[in-house]
Amino acid sequence: MKHTVCKAEELKEGQMKAFTIDKKSIVVIRSQSGEVYALRNVCPHKGPALSDGSLDGTCTASEPGEYNLEKVGEVLKCPWHNWEFDIKTGCSLFNPEKVKVKTFDVTEENGTVYVQV
Numbered sequence: 001m002k003h004t005v006c007k008a009e010e011l012k013e014g015q016m017k018a019f020t021i022d023k024k025s026i027v028v029i030r031s032q033s034g035e036v037y038a039l040r041n042v043c044p045h046k047g048p049a050l051s052d053g054s055l056d057g058t059c060t061a062s063e064p065g066e067y068n069l070e071k072v073g074e075v076l077k078c079p080w081h082n083w084e085f086d087i088k089t090g091c092s093l094f095n096p097e098k099v100k101v102k103t104f105d106v107t108e109e110n111g112t113v114y115v116q117v
């Protein structure tokens with residue numbers, strides 16, 4: 001079912017907000033490039049709200065001493081132990097096949113953001 005969550009202008013680039021929809025806590029995030037994503041707002045490790053964490057990128061290394069910052073603004077870090085989740089897929093960066101956060105479909109129509117729950 002499609003639920004209204006907020007006006008599009010209330011969610012700026014790089015910002016996230018938590019909403020309760022059908023008794024589920026959901027974090028809605030606008031990436032720095034403007035797309036909107038929604039994830040279950042519960043860390044699968046110990047359960048804190050992911051919306052209390054931060055949006056960041058992640059560092060990869062192509063060889064010793066050489067670091068690359070990737071997925072800037074597309075990585076949601078848990079506030080407790082910094083597990084990292086890709087906001088586009090909900091997959092953790094350290095074990096994407098097994099450790100994931102549920103994602104929800106998001107649409108923007110006529111200046112309003114909707115989440116399908």
Ligand code: FES
Pocket residue numbers: 043044045046047048078079080081082083
């Ligand atoms: S509770 Fe989220 S990483 Fe531990």
